[in-house]
Amino acid sequence: MTPTLRFAPSPTGYIHIGNLRTALFNFLYARNCGGAFVLRFDDTDRERSTRQFADRIETDLAWIGIETDRVVRQSERTHLYDAATARLKRLGLLYPCYESADELDRKRKRLAARGLPPIYGREALRLSDDEKQALEAEGRTPHWRFLLPNHDGDPAVTRRTEIHWHDLVRGPQTVDLASLSDPVLIRGDGSYLYTLPSIVDDGDLGISDVIRGDDHVTNTGVQIPIFEALGLAVPRFGHHNLITTIGGEGLSKRTGALSIRQLAEDGYEPMAVASLATLVGMSGAIEAVADLDALAARVVLDEVSASASKFDPAELDRLNEELVHSMAFEAARDRLFELGVPQEDAEAFWEAVKANCARVRDAAVWRDIVYGDGVGAVEGNEEDRAFLAAARDALPQGDLDSTTWKTWTGILKDRTGRKGRSLFMPLRLALTGLDHGPELAGLLPLIGRERTVARLGG
Known part of the structure; x- marks a missing residue:
């Protein structure tokens, strides 16, 4: 079976260097093992997902050099999720809950005040049909939870239930399902949360390996039983560390922090961005790698640091200078022409000035100095x-x-x-x-x- 990996962004904003790290790990891993790479847009959030953001994500990935073998959109695959929902309901593994967000929040606070973990107590399973009808008559619509297999037949009595997997990055991992609430798979308005569509797509698309941020470790423990309940092959999972700003803050698409779009507009080289996004937090030196094939050779997942990696813009500037200073004329030619450098001596110009350029567009400074009329005799003694x-x-x-x-x-x-x-x-x-x-x-x-x-x- 051909190894198949995926990058699954939500098109609700511009992807940033942290998102790119995930995309690169999956793409480079696929390239290393001769596999396929799928771009899947998790666009079930109807209010925030836009085609404009999706198109820009494709543009940003192409700018880096990431090639996709297939592009799919969850908004076009709802029938698959509906079928999975029907199966889970038939199995008695998907049950309706009627609590409002405020009521759930109050329950969590009461549990916390008693020193208990804020786990959902499955109260909805004790509702009679008449009670459900009465709640629906009040205008309440249920959200739906997956019943975790952490009991011996009586869901009210949970027991320690360990889910194990060998993580591609972190090694042996264990999650105890008794320490978790049953996950909500469907909102009260009938829309799907991330979990069920992602699992169904991974199974349908033959995803063999899932590499994602380590904020998903607990999610993996929850998702494996859902894969099994749906009769789907469970992928191998790997969870890499996250990138933060130099001050330790997390990155967000909503704020546009270090977006690939902005880095491209600021004149950075794709391989400077790709090199830093991949190599930060890995063993060995952070260096400017010439192309994605060479970068793929550097990716050893079990050498990724367990702690968060900080993105230092100064490192990006350093890597960019390394690439520009060694850049062949052919790689800079079109941009030099766009800057108005005379074509007849553009190569000689580039060889003369590139060591003094941090970005290719800095050549415009030397264009004006070489060819301009603004430089005159110096007033001296x-x-x-x-x-x-x-x-x-x-x-x-x-x-x-x-x-x-x-x-x-x-x-x-x-x-x-x-x-x-x-x-x-x-x-x-x-x-x-x-x-x-x-x-x-x-x-x-x-x-x-x-x-x-x-x-x-x-």
Whole structure:
């Protein structure tokens, strides 16, 4: 059987780097084992889910380089969930409850005040048909809970019931069902919560492995009995640590924190984002990985840290600089053309300036310096003006090329006696208007003779 993994975002906002971590772990795991990768939109929340967010999620994943073998939408699969619901009701494993949210909250508080765990007491199972009809006559509509198999026939008397699995990330795991409330699968308005559609889809789509955040560990203990009740194969599960901000706050689609959309608009490279999202909290160095195949080779799930990993924007900046500084012209070409860099010497321009760019779009600064008219002769003292005049006279004839700078400065050194900073800095200031920047040997041919002479005061 082909290993099949999935990423299942809710299209209720823009995905952030924490969501991307989950997507990458599943996609890279599938790639490592020659499996398939499914993008499943959990869009049963009719009020908050939008096609606009779903389309943007696909765009963001494609920007990273994640390829999907299949895209499904839960909103188009309701008939499957209805059939599963009918089966659970026939088995007596799905029962109606009539408590309001306020009533449930008061029950939990009373239990907590007595020092008891806030577990639902299955009071609804003791309702007679007449009592149910009376509640419905009041206008109450039931929500539906799954009856956990944590009893010996009498649901009112629970016993310790351990669910075990070997987690792909965390190793052996155990959840005691007696410590949990029966999960609500269907809301009072008839809409499905996350759990049942997710289980039905995992079974129907042949999902073999589920890798998700460690906030789902307890959910897994609850979901395994539902898989079994529906006669579905139980996937292998892995629960990775979560990413927080540097201050320790959790990330949220609703706030747009570190959204992939924003990171792309801010000019970061896809592989800088993918490298950090994947490697933070793993053993080994966090480094800029060139492509997703190389990143897949770094993914060893049981080496993921058990504690939350903090996303440090400074790390992303560092990784981005590494990628930009080593970027081949072909990878930057189209963006350079969009910035207005002349096509005829764009490659030479990029090779000259990339080591001084933190992001590709920073090349616009050097475009203006090289080709613009805003750089003029530096106002200096009489000695500096005399030096620049001498430099103008010493400029070798003919086209300026990669050897011109060395020849030119050699002549100036012999004629003026200047060397080191006193020789190079006045030239840099005159030619670029800055006291730092790319090697002038590479910039000078791009600036050209006419602009060079004008900037020297000629």
